[in-house]
Amino acid sequence: MIKSLYLRLPGPRPVRVATMTLTVMVLLVVVIWSYEVLGDWLDSGGALGE
Amino acid sequence: MRPKTIRLIRGTGWTFIWLGVYLMGFVAYQLWFTNFLTARDQSALAAGLDEHFQGVEVEEIEYVPVTAAGGPATTTTTTIPVDPGSEPIPDPIPKKLLKEAESAVGEAFAQMRIPAIELDVTVLEGVRRRDLKKGPGHLTGSPLPGQPGNAIVSGHRTTYGAPFGALDELVPGDQIEVETALGVHVYEVREAPERCRNEDGLCVVKPTDLWVTEPRQGAWLTLTTCHPRFSSRQRLIVVAELVAGPNAEVILGA
Numbered sequence: 001m002i003k004s005l006y007l008r009l010p011g012p013r014p015v016r017v018a019t020m021t022l023t024v025m026v027l028l029v030v031v032i033w034s035y036e037v038l039g040d041w042l043d044s045g046g047a048l049g050e
Numbered sequence: 051m052r053p054k055t056i057r058l059i060r061g062t063g064w065t066f067i068w069l070g071v072y073l074m075g076f077v078a079y080q081l082w083f084t085n086f087l088t089a090r091d092q093s094a095l096a097a098g099l100d101e102h103f104q105g106v107e108v109e110e111i112e113y114v115p116v117t118a119a120g121g122p123a124t125t126t127t128t129t130i131p132v133d134p135g136s137e138p139i140p141d142p143i144p145k146k147l148l149k150e151a152e153s154a155v156g157e158a159f160a161q162m163r164i165p166a167i168e169l170d171v172t173v174l175e176g177v178r179r180r181d182l183k184k185g186p187g188h189l190t191g192s193p194l195p196g197q198p199g200n201a202i203v204s205g206h207r208t209t210y211g212a213p214f215g216a217l218d219e220l221v222p223g224d225q226i227e228v229e230t231a232l233g234v235h236v237y238e239v240r241e242a243p244e245r246c247r248n249e250d251g252l253c254v255v256k257p258t259d260l261w262v263t264e265p266r267q268g269a270w271l272t273l274t275t276c277h278p279r280f281s282s283r284q285r286l287i288v289v290a291e292l293v294a295g296p297n298a299e300v301i302l303g304a
Contacts, residue, residue: 001064031072031075032079035075035076035079035080038076039076039079039080039084039209040179040282041281041282042080042208042209042280042281042282043206043207043208043209043210043212043276043280043281043282044179044257044276044282045177045179045182045183045187045204045205045206045210045276045282046182046204046205046206046207046214046274046275046276046282046285046286047177047179047182047187047189047204047257047274048189048202048204048257048258048259048260048262048263048274048285049257049258049260050257050258
């Protein structure tokens, strides 16, 4: 799936590699952010008043 | 089967596979990776604690323990009768109380040890979410541990090192040591207040129940964490009273 995504990217190889790297990094940031938000439901830290 | 149906089945399969990967990643992140992050932050905080102890400003302030008949000392300068019929005891001679300057939010200022649950953790100032990810945090505005009143410390129950993961195992009489720039303040766990005590003897409140942070006579330490485990729906509260330490004699009026 990742390979087919990479192959579908336009431009020469270095551009495709850079685009793929950037996409993966953005995806990782989004995934970690979503983990943090969901994690607050599990354990928000125990402070009062929230 | 038609190619369209096959594509649909394949797409659904991949969706579930990626969903599974995402959820497994979530569990690994919360239960393992956050512990790693907190352990790293705790090492850094603990390393700077000795320097903080040496550099913090400590002053002697006048403490006027005003005792209402039958009640313990308070920090107020006016007399507070416990009940209208009782005679207030006259103000005793002011005593000297050691007081340290409050740390900046996010800065480590104390080491907390609870032998009963094998906890040894560095406490920092502040209870913002980013502070609590580094370790238990002291509610800014509440007295510091070792001072008269009600010092509030909050911590994670399940993730980020779960410093207060075993708070429900504490029983009355267990000791909590808090080392600050002044020395080691020893607290003893007391029975859960009747107002919030459940059938297991634990104090469980709503996150918005701020009455647990209200000032108390004497010197108290209130620990708060999420309850039940794996949920932030409620708060588990443990209250402990100062029994020994640099200020104990002055506050307790012994």
